[in-house]
Amino acid sequence: MQGMLNELNPYASPAAVNQIAEDPTAAALRKLGGPAMGLLLLSAMTVPYVLLIPLLPIIFLVFLFNEPLAIAPLQILGALGLCVMSVSNCFILVGASNMRQGTRYKLAYTAAVLACIPVLSPSGYLGIPFGIWALLVIRRRDVREAFKT
Secondary structure, three states, rough: OHHHHHHOOOOOOOOHHHHOOOOOHHHHOOOHHHHHHHHHHHHHHOHHHHHHHHHHHHHHHHHHHHHHOOOOOHHHHHHHHHHHHHHHHHHHHHHHHHOOOOHHHHHHHHHHHOOOOOOOOOOHHHHHHHHHHHHHHHHHHHHHHHHHO
């Protein structure tokens, strides 16, 4: 490796030097930077919903004791949907973080699949392009082999 660096043209662009000296594992994991960062940002935008989960039982109790007929079945289904979406969002957030670090391949893959489902995806349909992009990159052989576990 040292011999190759000495034979390089000193006037060559830095990209040529980095291309020779770069670790193939790091190069494969760098391909996941874009989709992982997109999923992280979309998940971070919906974190306030996750903070509402512990408050939902308290809100239900307040409504039940004030007006027993005030809670409609659709409101209960909406609250359950919010809980499911929030748990899915946390899962996508952790999976995208692992994707960016190159650890836990199955968790990162599952997070990419969850991002493709509009009901479970952070920010609805905005997560679909990032989920598909992550799936296309994560399924590549060099990227799959670069993961630690």
